[in-house]
Amino acid sequence: MLSKVSLRLKLSDFIDTDIEEEVISKINKTNYDLNIVILLYLWYDEGEIDSKTLKKFLMRWEDVLQFKTVIKQGSKMRPNEFVFWDIKPENVESNDWSRFTCSYYDKKNILKGLDKFYEYTKFITTETKPVKKQKRNDYED
Numbered sequence: 001m002l003s004k005v006s007l008r009l010k011l012s013d014f015i016d017t018d019i020e021e022e023v024i025s026k027i028n029k030t031n032y033d034l035n036i037v038i039l040l041y042l043w044y045d046e047g048e049i050d051s052k053t054l055k056k057f058l059m060r061w062e063d064v065l066q067f068k069t070v071i072k073q074g075s076k077m078r079p080n081e082f083v084f085w086d087i088k089p090e091n092v093e094s095n096d097w098s099r100f101t102c103s104y105y106d107k108k109n110i111l112k113g114l115d116k117f118y119e120y121t122k123f124i125t126t127e128t129k130p131v132k133k134q135k136r137n138d139y140e141d
Contacts, residue, residue: 005121006083008041008098011071012048013089013107015057024061026114031067033118034125040069041083085120087113 007027014023031038054071075088077097086098090105100120102113 003125004037004039005085006039006041007117008043008077008083008086008088009110010044010075010087010089010092011042011057012044014110015044015049016053017107019108019111022111023114024064026111026118028064028066030114030118030121034122036121036125038067040065040067041081042069042071043075044071044073045075046073085113085117087117 009023014020027038027040030036075092077083079097081097083098084100086101087110088094088101088103090103092103094101094103100117102109102116104110104113
C-alpha cells in the first residue's frame with residue numbers, strides 16, 4: 001500500500017494569488033484525509049519570486065505545512081527527485097521523472113489537478129477496491 005507520495009507544483013503560479021489558500025488547503029486535505037505522508041516539491045523560474053516574497057510565503061504557511069517541503073529554482077528534475085504527481089504549466093516540457101502529470105493553461109486549473117491528485121491517491125491507498133463482476137459464462141448449461 002502507498003503511504004508516501006510526492007507532489008510537485010510551480011510555486012510562482014499560485015503564490016500571492018487568490019487561489020493560494022485553496023491550493024494549500026487541498027494539499028492538507030489529501031494529507032489528513034488519506035493519512036499519508038506528502039513530500040511537496042515547489043519550484044519557480046529565475047526572477048519570478050524574490051527572497052522577501054518567498055520568506056513571507058514560508059512564514060504564512062509554516063504551521064500548516066506539516067510535511068517535508070523542498071523549494072528550488074528551475075523546472076529541471078534529477079532522477080533522485082522522482083515525483084508521483086506533477087502539476088505543471090503546458091509550456092513546461094514534460095519529464096521522465098514523474099508517474100502522473102497534469103498540465104494546465106489557466107492557473108486556476110491547478111485546483112483541478114489537485115482534485116485529481118486526491119482522487120488517484122485515495123483510490124491507490126484505500127483498502128476496498130471496486131468489485132469487478134465476472135463476465136465469463138463457462139459454467140452455464
